[in-house]
Amino acid sequence: MNxxxxxxxxxxxxxxLNKSYEELSTSEKNFADSQVDSPAEYNELxxxxxxxxxxxxxxxxVEVSPRIKEDLMQLMEEKANRVPWYTWNGxxxxxxxxxTPLFRKPGLQFAVMGLLLLLVVNIGLNSFDNTSNQLAIxxxxxxxxPKKSIExxxxxxxxxxxxxIEEIEKVVEEQKQYNNGEKSDNDIEDKIAPPPTPGMxxxxxxxxxxxxxxxxxxxxxxxAPIAVKDAKAKTSTLSPQxxxxxxxxxxEVQRTTDSYNAVTLSEVSVPENDKSFKKKRKTVSNxxxxxxxxxxxxxxxxxx
Amino acid sequence: xxxxxxxxxxxxxxxxVDKDTRAFSExxxxxxxxxxxxxxxxxxxxxxxxxDFMQDLFTKIVEKPTSFDLKRSFKTWMFxxxxxxxxxxxxxxxIRKNTSYDVEEGYQVKDTAMDxxxxxxxxxxxxxxxxxxxxxxxxxxxTFVMRYFxxxxxxxxxxxxxxxxxxxxSRLFYTLKKLTVSLKDFAPQLIKMLIILxxxxx
Numbered sequence: 260m261n262x263x264x265x266x267x268x269x270x271x272x273x274x275x276l277n278k279s280y281e282e283l284s285t286s287e288k289n290f291a292d293s294q295v296d297s298p299a300e301y302n303e304l305x306x307x308x309x310x311x312x313x314x315x316x317x318x319x320x321v322e323v324s325p326r327i328k329e330d331l332m333q334l335m336e337e338k339a340n341r342v343p344w345y346t347w348n349g350x351x352x353x354x355x356x357x358x359t360p361l362f363r364k365p366g367l368q369f370a371v372m373g374l375l376l377l378l379v380v381n382i383g384l385n386s387f388d389n390t391s392n393q394l395a396i397x398x399x400x401x402x403x404x405p406k407k408s409i410e411x412x413x414x415x416x417x418x419x420x421x422x423x424i425e426e427i428e429k430v431v432e433e434q435k436q437y438n439n440g441e442k443s444d445n446d447i448e449d450k451i452a453p454p455p456t457p458g459m460x461x462x463x464x465x466x467x468x469x470x471x472x473x474x475x476x477x478x479x480x481x482x483a484p485i486a487v488k489d490a491k492a493k494t495s496t497l498s499p500q501x502x503x504x505x506x507x508x509x510x511e512v513q514r515t516t517d518s519y520n521a522v523t524l525s526e527v528s529v530p531e532n533d534k535s536f537k538k539k540r541k542t543v544s545n546x547x548x549x550x551x552x553x554x555x556x557x558x559x560x561x562x563x
Numbered sequence: 564x565x566x567x568x569x570x571x572x573x574x575x576x577x578x579x580v581d582k583d584t585r586a587f588s589e590x591x592x593x594x595x596x597x598x599x600x601x602x603x604x605x606x607x608x609x610x611x612x613x614x615d616f617m618q619d620l621f622t623k624i625v626e627k628p629t630s631f632d633l634k635r636s637f638k639t640w641m642f643x644x645x646x647x648x649x650x651x652x653x654x655x656x657x658i659r660k661n662t663s664y665d666v667e668e669g670y671q672v673k674d675t676a677m678d679x680x681x682x683x684x685x686x687x688x689x690x691x692x693x694x695x696x697x698x699x700x701x702x703x704x705x706t707f708v709m710r711y712f713x714x715x716x717x718x719x720x721x722x723x724x725x726x727x728x729x730x731x732x733s734r735l736f737y738t739l740k741k742l743t744v745s746l747k748d749f750a751p752q753l754i755k756m757l758i759i760l761x762x763x764x765x
Contacts, residue, residue, distance in 0.1 A: 271736065294736075300743075307743040314689055315712045321599045321610055327618045328591060332584060335625050339582035357629060358580065 271295075275305045276312065423558030430555075572637035579628045591621060594638075597713060598645060604708045605649045608693060616648055639722040642715070646705050646723065653701055688746065695745045699738060706734045707742075 271294045274287060280298040283291055295301045354366030361367060567575065567589035578586030595617060602613035623630070623644065631640055696704055702724070709715045709723065710731075717735075721728045 272739075303743050303747065304739055307746055308739060310688055310746075311692065311711050311742070314692065318600070318712070320596065321603045321613060323595050323599050323614060323617070327614060327621075328588075328595070331591060331618065331621050331625060332588060334622065335579075335582075335584045335587045338625055339584055 272308070275301070275308050279305060423555070423562045426555055426558065427562075573633055576624075576628060576631050576637055577633060579624065587625065590624075594641060595621070598641070601642070601645055601708065601713055602649070604696070604712055605645075605705065606652060607697060612652075616645070616652075620644060620648065636719070636722060638715075639719050642709065642713070642719075642723040643725070649705065650701060691746055692742070695742055698745075699741070703734055703738045703741075706731055707738045710735055 271291065274283065274291060278287070280288070280291065280301045291301055295304065351366075354369070355364050567578075567585055570578070570586070570589065572590065572593070575586045575590045579590065598617045598620060599613050602616040603610060606612045606616065620641070631637065696707065699707070706720055706724065709720045710717075715723070717728050717731050720731045724731070
């Protein structure tokens with residue numbers, strides 16, 4: 260029918276409710292024709308709308324149980340009697356007012372500001388103090404490590420430290436005395452070695468030779484028991500002694516070396532300028548170190 | 564305290580925020596019937612469900628009255644909450660079953676043993692209208708129910724559904740057209756008009 264140019268359902272609703280198509284004025288008919296396809300459709304719409312309105316007015320009222328109101332009122336009273344925590348604190352009430360949205364609560368705003376400030380300060384400090392932090396870390400690590408090692412050593416081996424110092428001092432003193440001529444070889448011998456037994460002198464001589472031989476080969480090295488073994492083997496092949504037993508075990512040699520190395524000093528009497536004497540002096544010191552090698556070296560190592 | 568019946572809805576809500584139980588009582592008395600009726604129409608004429616939903620809505624008001632913005636109209640806010648509750652229920656029902664709450668199941672058949680012819684026609688028309696309303700889309704249905712069963716203005720409906728007034732008007736008109744087609748044979752007013760017309764002619 261007519262082409263719909265305007266669309267005003269609110270207005271057409273009023274027409275539909277109040278007038279039939281026949282009752283409409285010319286202008287109203289024109290308007291109604293723009294909204295509906297035919298007068299019949301208008302009347303159908305009107306009939307439906309009037310029926311619905313009438314039905315809505317006559318509609319049965321749904322009865323609400325009084326129990327619902329009782330429950331709700333009880334809930335409301337409980338809520339009213341509940342004392343919130345912030346009423347005890349005026350500051351908290353200011354920070355978290357009830358009637359404002361969450362983002363407008365000053366408490367939340369302060370918290371966010373504080374967090375942001377903390378982040379900014381933290382980031383700023385980190386960006387400016389990178390190098391100093393690094394240095395601080397380095398010095399700390401350097402300073403701490405030796406302390407730790409000393410502490411741990413002291414803790415673990417504190418009982419050995421005084422002994423080691425005493426031993427070192429003793430050896431140094433003896434060396435000084437010896438150099439100054441205050442002490443003779445005999446003094447040292449008396450102090451260190453037990454009195455020699457008659458049958459052992461020859462053995463000691465052989466051992467002494469063996470040690471000399473060994474020290475000639477490697478003067479700077481401390482004679483280890485193994486080196487003594489080698490020296491003994493060499494001496495036994497080069498200059499066999501008739502007084503001694505032929506079957507000398509390595510263990511025996513070692514034992515005798517440990518026990519009587521100091522005796523060699525008494526047996527040897529050579530002028531001071533003699534080269535071999537110097538060697539023998541070294542041998543003495545080496546032999547001393549042999550006797551106390553294990554303990555003294557370990558203690559020195561620990562002390563250092 | 565003053566006479567609460569003279570209070571506006573928003574004044575009552577402000578009093579409820581301040582934990583005034585009598586203000587809540589007054590607000591409940593004003594809106595419980597309207598809300599139950601709306602839920603009843605929207606939720607397949609299930610009286611129990613309508614009452615439960617109404618109770619839930621008022622419980623929300625008790626628990627969190629600050630969720631209502633005092634600058635808004637309480638009525639439109641309340642109906643928008645109610646409408647959202649209905650939407651959620653539709654969604655729940657559609658997930659549970661395609662049409663678990665079938666229109667025919669949910670509908671309570673009225674007393675058909677009425678003597679008067681028009682009452683019978685009215686009843687049939689009401690049944691058919693209910694069926695056809697339930698067939699509508701949620702938006703059309705809520706708009707139509709608010710307009711013709713809750714007597715809400717176009718402006719109030721627009722505020723409640725957060726749409727323009729033009730959208731409300733177009734929805735109403737198209738819904739009316741749709742219902743007219745489907746209710747053609749049941750419109751009692753049309754029949755009455757025809758009867759009157761025939762009697763006048765005779």
